[in-house]
Amino acid sequence: DAGVTQSPTHLIKTRGQQVTLRCSPKSGHDTVSWYQQALGQGPQFIFQYYEEEERQRGNFPDRFSGHQFPNYSSELNVNALLLGDSALYLCASSLAGGSLPILYWNTEAFFGQGTRLTVV
Amino acid sequence: QQQVKQSPQSLIVQKGGISIINCAYENTAFDYFPWYQQFPGKGPALLIAIRPDVSEKKEGRFTISFNKSAKQFSLHIMDSQPGDSATYFCAAGFDRGSTLGRLYFGRGTQLTVWP
Secondary structure, three states: OOOOEEEOOEEEEOOOOOEEEEEEOOOOOOEEEEEEEOOOOOOEEEEEEEOOEEEEEOOOOOOEEEEEOOOOOEEEEEOOOOHHHOEEEEEEEEOEEEEOOEEEEOOOOEEOOOEEEEEO | OOOEEEEOOEEEEEOOOOEEEEEEEOOOOOOEEEEEEEOOOOOOEEEEEEOOOOOEEEEOOEEEEEEOOOOEEEEEEOOOOHHHOEEEEEEEEOOEOOOOOOEEEOOOEEEEEEO
């Protein structure tokens, strides 16, 4: 059973460019969350997708956007890259229970290995 | 404002010793407290988690102690091994509701276990 897979593993972009990162959740999971982990820091929540919609968002600018596909995989897009966007981007998947607007944990969150983005 | 504060920033322990990492949280509505282990170049891996209806949870050499009134929780690693050398993150989140799944992480503790 494959866990959470992310691609690419490493990426170098120039300031001002746009980037797309991809995530395939663990089999059976339907919820995807994205986190940014700066060097030496804990992961910071960017946003979460469930049923192909953004359900909640952390304190990140609109340059950060995402998408979830019917197969539950997800993309994170970052526009107008800044040097400060250099970080490890992590995808976490889980299985939600219940029904909107109230959901509950069915499983713990599993993280992928991350995409290391370097902006030069 | 840092929702979860973690200490120490780094920890050096001799093989066979006990490693203790502490965390404190602000939001009393948090009801899910996981610990993650992260090796260099890897994503965080769930180690053990606790919900506030219990004060302690043990899995193998890893134990979480939880003090709801003090809004603190800690990770104890018994018989620490060199293979435990990694960065440990505490986190807090919500077990249910519209904010389900969002985790607030501490800044991490770099643990080194000397052989």
